[in-house]
Amino acid sequence: MTESFTVTIQNDDSLIQDTDNDGTPDEQENLAPNNGDGNRDGKLDFQQANVSSLLKLSGTTSDDIITIVSAPNSILRNVKITTENAVSEPEEKDITLPVGVLDFKLEGLTPGSATTVNLLLPQDQNYNTFWKYGKTPESNQDGWYEFLYDGETGAQFFDTNDDGKADQITLHFVDGKRGDADLTANGVIVDPGAPGVTNTSLNLSKSTNQDVWNIEGDAGVSVAKFSLVGKNSAQVNEVGVFKVNADNKVNSCFRMNKYLELRFT
Secondary structure (H helix, E strand, O other), rough: OOOOOOOOOOOOOHHHOOOOOOOOOOOHOOHHHHHOOOOOOOOOOOOOEEEEEEEEOOOOHHHHHHEEEEOOOOOOEEEEEEOOOOOOOOOOOOEOOOOOEEEEEEEEOOOOOOEEEEEEEOOOOOEEEEEEEEOOOOOOEEEEEEOOOOOOOOEEEEEOOOOOOOOOEEEEEEOOOOOOOOOOOOOOOOEEEEEEEOOOOOOOEEEEOEEEEEEEEOOOOOOEEEEEOOOOOOOOOOOOOEEEEEOEEEEEEEEEOOOOEEEEO
């Protein structure tokens, strides 16, 4: 006698541990450097509501982890990497988004208040731009726009390990203003956005003198050089963003921190 059985298997999200309810499984957060403490504050990331560590798009190891750190007492929710199919990349040419599109909500803010979010990035790219997706105060249509720091909102880039590449991005937000996709002062920041790399034939690198940087062309020849002659200790690691025109010539320094005085030689 032969008996047949029907077995139904269902996915049960309740079996996925997410202790801090940020949307990132504990198992993934434990892949962060320093044994699951991506921001090195002495606490495991999966136990903190304002810290989330997750794999970049197509990432598999701890070297592919992005750690997001918001202000104390704020709460990260629905943290994820959006696939290319969900949100198309900017149409601007020569821009790549190596880690994918970050998507999260930041809750627990005082309505209308300013806050910052730090992104600790894989150290495999020279990140030099940040693009946001959503509405802006000037347009009610969802779309991509560059989100560089303008003195109130936007992204600043920092080289924390002194290798000449930005490995940390600080995002400045004001609830309800540019960068907050819901454009409402409601105590919640909605952030689809992506660290990017603007590809150009010019490269920024340090010379043997640690206070001198070179801008190098295709042939590796130094076409410009500047020296740091004044600095504020809290901002010394900020990386400036150079705008390059169609002829691959530097035509402006988009945003250097106001505490840095540059002398071109």
